[in-house]
Amino acid sequence: MDYVDGIITSLVYLAASFILFFIGKVAYQLFHPKVKVADELVEKDNFAFSLAYVGYYIGLVFAIGGAIYGESDGLWLDLMDIGVYGLLTIILLNLSILINDKILLSGFSVKKEILEDQNAGTGVIEGANAIATGMIVLGAIHGEGYGFGGPIVTGILYWALGQVLLIIASRVYYAITPYNVQAEIEKDNVAAGIGLAGAIIAIGNLIRFALMHDFDSWIITLEDVGIDVAIGLIFLPIARFLTDKILLPGQNLTDEIVNQEKPNVGAALVEAFAYVGGSVLITWAL
Numbered sequence: 001m002d003y004v005d006g007i008i009t010s011l012v013y014l015a016a017s018f019i020l021f022f023i024g025k026v027a028y029q030l031f032h033p034k035v036k037v038a039d040e041l042v043e044k045d046n047f048a049f050s051l052a053y054v055g056y057y058i059g060l061v062f063a064i065g066g067a068i069y070g071e072s073d074g075l076w077l078d079l080m081d082i083g084v085y086g087l088l089t090i091i092l093l094n095l096s097i098l099i100n101d102k103i104l105l106s107g108f109s110v111k112k113e114i115l116e117d118q119n120a121g122t123g124v125i126e127g128a129n130a131i132a133t134g135m136i137v138l139g140a141i142h143g144e145g146y147g148f149g150g151p152i153v154t155g156i157l158y159w160a161l162g163q164v165l166l167i168i169a170s171r172v173y174y175a176i177t178p179y180n181v182q183a184e185i186e187k188d189n190v191a192a193g194i195g196l197a198g199a200i201i202a203i204g205n206l207i208r209f210a211l212m213h214d215f216d217s218w219i220i221t222l223e224d225v226g227i228d229v230a231i232g233l234i235f236l237p238i239a240r241f242l243t244d245k246i247l248l249p250g251q252n253l254t255d256e257i258v259n260q261e262k263p264n265v266g267a268a269l270v271e272a273f274a275y276v277g278g279s280v281l282i283t284w285a286l
Helices: 002-031 037-043 047-068 075-103 110-116 120-142 150-176 181-186 190-211 218-247 253-258 265-285
Strands: none
Touching: 002 047, 002 075, 037 047, 047 075, 047 110, 047 120, 075 110, 075 120, 075 150, 110 120, 120 150, 120 181, 120 190, 150 181, 150 190, 150 218, 181 190, 190 218, 190 253, 190 265, 218 253, 218 265, 253 265
């Protein structure tokens, strides 16, 4: 009987998740009223938009997971939490996309690059930003306990902290990369976009890991987040060096991405893997 009850409860949670996905779809359209999703995906075959749009839904999976994942307090209380935190995560995820489009890629219009120029390098970064933000929201609302203002306020503050750190991480990436990242992306260099996307997801994963700890105090939280993100920022140039010398022996990573007629997307994928894989190993080791 308990087994049957467990299956029924799981189906109820799954149904609640699909409802949130539908709300997330509606919210995306509300936050992007001039974007005709069907036209971009079907009529224009806009691959750049597909990358950004799929990234949004992957981020939504992580964000909704924060509302579902954890110990049960009873079906009805769980559904109330899923509803409240699910709606909150959808709003925060869409806000993050709008904010970071203006900050992470401040050198040009993200909307123009994706919708008009169909720049896949820009699309993959917007998708990565949504995935990283989804991870951050997962960590922000998962940890038990809360500070001043209650769990919702604490979750929002966690999210804001994560966004600031994500922006800082992008600036560090720009500093350690021996070419103008934004200029290359604007020139439709997909490889340059993939490298940055990997770094964004890697840092987002580390922020998620730090925020998922139970809340004890803001001092402890800031210490945990600061240490984990600092490790990640230190790791970024190391990962790039290891990619250059070990994963791509005999080749120069910068030359492969920017100093040849056709940028090497495969080499950029290896670089992105080094960042993301390294961040996963770091969370397992800490």
